[in-house]
Amino acid sequence: MKKKELTKLSREFRVVGSRFLTTKFGSEQADLTRFLNFIDSNDILLTFIENNTSSNFDFEKINEEKEWNGKYQLPLEKSEEISFIYQLLKHIDKSKNFLNLSFGYGTGNKYQAHIDAFNHQVTIHLINYIREYLEELTLEIPLSSVAALEESTPQIFISYCWKDNEFCNLIESDFAELGYKVTRDQRDIKFKESIKQFMKTIGKHDFVISIISDHYLKSVNSMFEISEVMRSHEYKEKMLLIILKEKDTNFIQESIEEENPSNFAAEIYSFSHRINYIKYWEAKEQEYVQEIAGIRDDVNKIVPLQELKRIRNILSDISDFLADISDWNNTDLATLKKTDYKAFTDEISNFIKI
Numbered sequence: 374m375k376k377k378e379l380t381k382l383s384r385e386f387r388v389v390g391s392r393f394l395t396t397k398f399g400s401e402q403a404d405l406t407r408f409l410n411f412i413d414s415n416d417i418l419l420t421f422i423e424n425n426t427s428s429n430f431d432f433e434k435i436n437e438e439k440e441w442n443g444k445y446q447l448p449l450e451k452s453e454e455i456s457f458i459y460q461l462l463k464h465i466d467k468s469k470n471f472l473n474l475s476f477g478y479g480t481g482n483k484y485q486a487h488i489d490a491f492n493h494q495v496t497i498h499l500i501n502y503i504r505e506y507l508e509e510l511t512l513e514i515p516l517s518s519v520a521a522l523e524e525s526t527p528q529i530f531i532s533y534c535w536k537d538n539e540f541c542n543l544i545e546s547d548f549a550e551l552g553y554k555v556t557r558d559q560r561d562i563k564f565k566e567s568i569k570q571f572m573k574t575i576g577k578h579d580f581v582i583s584i585i586s587d588h589y590l591k592s593v594n595s596m597f598e599i600s601e602v603m604r605s606h607e608y609k610e611k612m613l614l615i616i617l618k619e620k621d622t623n624f625i626q627e628s629i630e631e632e633n634p635s636n637f638a639a640e641i642y643s644f645s646h647r648i649n650y651i652k653y654w655e656a657k658e659q660e661y662v663q664e665i666a667g668i669r670d671d672v673n674k675i676v677p678l679q680e681l682k683r684i685r686n687i688l689s690d691i692s693d694f695l696a697d698i699s700d701w702n703n704t705d706l707a708t709l710k711k712t713d714y715k716a717f718t719d720e721i722s723n724f725i726k727i
Contacts, residue, residue, distance in 0.1 A: 381722070382417065383507045384552035390714050393551045398484045401471045401692070409466055411461075412503075414635045421506050425455040432464040440441065440476035445495065451502070458499040485725050527579040527724050529555045533587040539625040540617065541584060553721070557578075579611065579724060582717070585639045585698065586617040591679075592651050596687040603690055613717045616641065621706045647695045654688045677710045682698050 378630045382398050385532060388623055389411045396404040412418045439445065445461065448454045465471050479486035480712050529548070533541040541557060548555050556578065581602050639648035661681045668674050704716045 377695050379507065379511055379717060383504070383511070384718075386411065386418070386503060386507065387552040388718065390503075392713050394496060394500065396488065396492070398472075400487060401488050402466075402469055405462060405466050405471060410463060417507075417510075418503060421503065422455065422459050422615065425452040426459075427456065428454065429710060430457055430460050432461060436466075436474070440477070444477055444697040447495070449496070451459075455502050456498060458495060462499070463495065496657075527553075527721050529580045529660070530578040530584065531555050531557045531582045531584070531719070532595060532602075533557070534586060534592040534595045536592075537584055537586050538586040539652075540586075540615075540621070543624055544582065544584065544615070547710065547714065551718065580613055580717075580721060582613045582615065584615050584617060585641070587637060587639055590639055590641075591653055593683060594656075594685070596691065597683055599694055600690045603694065608703075611699065612698075613720065614698055614701065615706050615709065616698075616703050620703055624710065631661050641695055641699045642707060646694075647699065649694060651692055654684065654691050657686055658684050713722075 389408055393404045393408040412422065433518055445457075448457050461481055465474055469475075472488070475485070475491035477489035479488070485672070531545060545555055545557065573726045581598075583589070583599070602611060616639050617637070622637070640649075658681070661684055662676070665677045665681060668677065709716065
């Protein structure tokens with residue numbers, strides 16, 4: 374198998390594995406079937422399972438001997454454990470009895486707690502063994518192939534307002550689970566490196582995930598990032614937008630500190646609201662002009678005038694940007710998380726062109 378194909382397989386396995394590990398009550402049986410179908414339909418993964426299978430386990434008998442809320446005794450030997458967990462999942466898939474067999478792993482009366490505990494005490498081991506196997510296969514490919522792969526790996530940047538840092542952490546973590554490394558300003562700027570110079574490299578990325586909020590649309594740094602992306606003729610193909618809504622605060626653990634929570638969501642679909650954002654930047658320009666006019670020494674005006682230039686660049690782009698994103702078929706955060714960011718990963722996969 375070629376390096377690109379193996380990398381694609383690893384990434385797709387991370388997606389389906391992550392979906393099963395985080396399955397919700399009511400979807401656990403379907404997500405299990407999806408997980409097993411992915412393994413059974415791939416020759417590499419199925420061969421891995423078969424090579425680690427030396428015996429068949431009688432789960433009808435095992436379940437009879439086990440307490441109804443007892444845990445399965447996982448084998449100590451690696452190969453046996455792989456085979457045991459895989460056969461157990463196949464048994465659960467066939468019997469459609471996921472919920473009952475997961476009791477005893479969690480605590481309390483909530484079904485979700487038992488499902489989560491089962492997956493993180495049993496299923497996780499099989500997933501980690503398969504991930505380890507795929508990584509080993511990757512290391513066996515010559516370094517020349519690795520270099521070629523790195524050149525074809527898409528460069529992804531997350532554009533966000535620092536006030537929305539919790540959302541950025543969440544999305545970065547989700548993408549890491551899916552096998553993607555992303556670039557972001559706070560983490561990737563080296564000590565004493567210029568933030569402005571760093572932001573000018575954004576246009577060179579293959580994709581830009583923009584977390585659009587009211588904060589974002591009123592941030593000089595965020596909108597400067599957008600102006601850099603818009604320099605590219607293919608900027609619309611680069612953009613992967615997440616338009617935040619009020620309910621999206623449910624996804625972050627820490628509450629967002631702000632004086633007016635009602636202004637959290639990005640209001641881009643109403644013409645009057647888009648006008649308000651344009652007026653905001655016009656007022657910001659006038660504010661800078663008036664403040665600079667109060668500086669008597671022309672030498673001391675140089676840096677503030679450079680900042681005013683950034684404001685004017687934003688102002689020249691804001692109308693087109695708002696019109697563009699309000700017309701696109703954008704996907705909200707809730708839908709993206711529910712589908713493991715399928716709308717985004719499909720775009721990225723098309724870029725890789727296996």
